[in-house]
Structures are given as structure tokens and as C-alpha cells.
Amino acid sequence: KPNGNLFTTLTKDAIYTVRWNGVNFILQGEGASGNATASDLLSGKTATTDAGEITGTMPNRGAVSHSLTINGTYTIPEGYHNGSGQVTQSIPTKGAATITPSTTDQIIAAGQYLAGSQIIQGSPNFIEQNIRKGVNMWGKIGTYEGDYTFTISSAPILQYQSTTSAYLSSSTTTDWVLMKEAQIKKAGTVRLEATAYHSGGGTMTKLMFRKNGVNLTWELQISSTEQTFSVDSVAVNPNDLLQVWAKTFTGYLNVTSFSILFATNFSPALVTFTK
Incomplete structure (x- = not known):
């Protein structure tokens, strides 16, 4: 062999080149060797291994890109990737906001990234005793019946x-x-x-x-x-x-x-x- 060791086995049907150096025949190439299989080689490519010539079956994916949905996942397909593919996600961003209760619903829309705190204002005065009796405000039923003081003056009454x-x-x-x-x-x-x-x-x-x-x-x-x-x-x-x-x-x-x-x-x- 080229490394000076004796070779004892030859692969059937393989072609070898040897050279006489005056003392021994020297193998010009060891012949094919390795443990690669077809799935380790790109599709359409060939190689010779210890098992003989093989044709690759690995898919060439090239640059695979994908955009994720909210909370979505993506399974990267088996095969060769050239390194230019990207997995991305585009989410609307909402900054910090303070929401003051009103007479109508105010909606924090789904499908956005909250980049700041969303504060829904409260008030220590929001208690049943301050709401007119029988009026329902966000689940609080008023109990206030009034304690008004009237002063008679020259103004219209x-x-x-x-x-x-x-x-x-x-x-x-x-x-x-x-x-x-x-x-x-x-x-x-x-x-x-x-x-x-x-x-x-x-x-x-x-x-x-x-x-x-x-x-x-x-x-x-x-x-x-x-x-x-x-x-x-x-x-x-x-x-x-x-x-x-x-x-x-x-x-x-x-x-x-x-x-x-x-x-x-x-x-x-x-x-x-x-x-």
C-alpha cells in the first residue's frame, strides 16, 4: 500500500493501479473506501465507497424560507440547506397605553406584540356606595340612594x-x-x-x-x-x-x-x- 503496509484484500470488479519499484508492487490508490450511504450524498451525485459506487438521495433544499403565524411552528425538512433560508415572524407592535373606561368597549386587538404595559385605569371611588341604586357598572350594583342638601335662594328652583x-x-x-x-x-x-x-x-x-x-x-x-x-x-x-x-x-x-x-x-x- 502507499503507506508501506501489505494489502491482503481486493474488492471484486474494482480497478487498481500498481507500480513496480524493483522490489514490490506499490498500490497507486487504495481504491474506494468509506462508510457513506446514498442518503448522505446529494441527490444525483455519485461516489465509490467500500460498498462500491453509490448514487445520492439527499434532497437539495437550497434556501428554504418560511413565515410563522402567531404561536405557529415550522418543521425544517430533511435535506441539504445552503444557509440562506430564513424562518421569520412579523407581528404588529403596540406600545404602552393607558385605557380610561368609557361608555363603549375598548379593545386590545389580538395578534400583536405588547411592547409596553397596558394600563386600565381604576379609581378608589368605583364602589357600590357611589353608584346610583340598581345601576350595574361592570358587575357592581349601585346602592347609593342619595343624601342631597338643598339650599333655597333667589335662583330658579x-x-x-x-x-x-x-x-x-x-x-x-x-x-x-x-x-x-x-x-x-x-x-x-x-x-x-x-x-x-x-x-x-x-x-x-x-x-x-x-x-x-x-x-x-x-x-x-x-x-x-x-x-x-x-x-x-x-x-x-x-x-x-x-x-x-x-x-x-x-x-x-x-x-x-x-x-x-x-x-x-x-x-x-x-x-x-x-x-
């Missing part, structure tokens, strides 16, 4: 009014009679007004405002001309009864209206007229 006339005749009684009554639903400060007249006037025809049976005014004289009586800055609480009482010793009197006045409009109504 809201009026709850009963305009059903109430008559009183001296032929029936000359004592004080409950003519009008309203029940308050919210705490606050109100103004009371009542409109009345007497058939013939006189000093013995009177009107008085009361709260829960307690006098709010002195006896007010009713004349034959319709006029409005009032009392300001009456502090009220839920379920208080505001009343108009009257009496006459002659003829008859008529209380034509009874009004409860507030500074601001609230819903539901703050007054229920019971008489």
Missing part, C-alpha cells in the same frame, strides 16, 4: 306641586283641619308655598304650615283675594310630613295649591303628595 283644590266650610267645623300633605324622600332644605282664598275674607280665616305636626309658622290670615303664603329654609329628612292646615269661622276657604320647592332637579321625585 324646582317645584313639586299639588293643584287639587281643598275646600273647608265653617258649617262643617271651625277647628284646624289638615288641607294638604306631602312626604319627603330625601334630606335637604326646602321652601313651602300654599295658595288660598276665603269666600268673604275676615279675620277668623287662617292658614298654617306644619312639619310632622309641629307649627312652622304663626297663623296666617286668608283674604278673599287669592294669595300665596310661604315659609323658607325648612330642614327636612326622609319620611318627614309637610302639611298645610286651615280653619274658618265664616263661609268657606279654598286651598288651591301646595308646592315644595328645591334648588335642583333630581330623579326620582323627592316628594309624594299624600293629601
Whole structure:
């Protein structure tokens, strides 16, 4: 052999070249050798190994590229790759954002990379006690029924009014009679007004405002001309009864209206007229 060792085996049908050096025949080439198989050789290529000539079956993939979907995978195919292929993924990027709750849904779209924190604002005031009773806000059911305070001033004011006339005749009684009554639903400060007249006037025809049976005014004289009586800055609480009482010793009197006045409009109504 070229390395000086004796060779003892030859492959059948293989061609060998030897040279005489005056002493020994020297093998010019050892012949084919190696342990490669067809799958180790590119498709279409040939080689000679210890097993003889083989033809390659390894696919030549060249430059294989692939774009991944979100959370997708890709199996690299068996074969030869030239090193220029790429596996890529293109994902929209969303930076940091602060989301303030609104009256409509705000969507953080799927299929994007969040490059910054997405903050959905909260508030320590977002509690059931601050939400009107019965209103559902993101799963919180309100329990607030109100604790409003009203101050009567010269500004325009809201009026709850009963305009059903109430008559009183001296032929029936000359004592004080409950003519009008309203029940308050919210705490606050109100103004009371009542409109009345007497058939013939006189000093013995009177009107008085009361709260829960307690006098709010002195006896007010009713004349034959319709006029409005009032009392300001009456502090009220839920379920208080505001009343108009009257009496006459002659003829008859008529209380034509009874009004409860507030500074601001609230819903539901703050007054229920019971008489």
C-alpha cells in the first residue's frame, strides 16, 4: 500500500493501479473506501465507497424560507440547506397605553406584540356606595340612594306641586283641619308655598304650615283675594310630613295649591303628595 503496509484484500470488479519499484508492487490508490450511504450524498451525485459506487438521495433544499403565524411552528425538512433560508415572524407592535373606561368597549386587538404595559385605569371611588341604586357598572350594583342638601335662594328652583283644590266650610267645623300633605324622600332644605282664598275674607280665616305636626309658622290670615303664603329654609329628612292646615269661622276657604320647592332637579321625585 502507499503507506508501506501489505494489502491482503481486493474488492471484486474494482480497478487498481500498481507500480513496480524493483522490489514490490506499490498500490497507486487504495481504491474506494468509506462508510457513506446514498442518503448522505446529494441527490444525483455519485461516489465509490467500500460498498462500491453509490448514487445520492439527499434532497437539495437550497434556501428554504418560511413565515410563522402567531404561536405557529415550522418543521425544517430533511435535506441539504445552503444557509440562506430564513424562518421569520412579523407581528404588529403596540406600545404602552393607558385605557380610561368609557361608555363603549375598548379593545386590545389580538395578534400583536405588547411592547409596553397596558394600563386600565381604576379609581378608589368605583364602589357600590357611589353608584346610583340598581345601576350595574361592570358587575357592581349601585346602592347609593342619595343624601342631597338643598339650599333655597333667589335662583330658579324646582317645584313639586299639588293643584287639587281643598275646600273647608265653617258649617262643617271651625277647628284646624289638615288641607294638604306631602312626604319627603330625601334630606335637604326646602321652601313651602300654599295658595288660598276665603269666600268673604275676615279675620277668623287662617292658614298654617306644619312639619310632622309641629307649627312652622304663626297663623296666617286668608283674604278673599287669592294669595300665596310661604315659609323658607325648612330642614327636612326622609319620611318627614309637610302639611298645610286651615280653619274658618265664616263661609268657606279654598286651598288651591301646595308646592315644595328645591334648588335642583333630581330623579326620582323627592316628594309624594299624600293629601
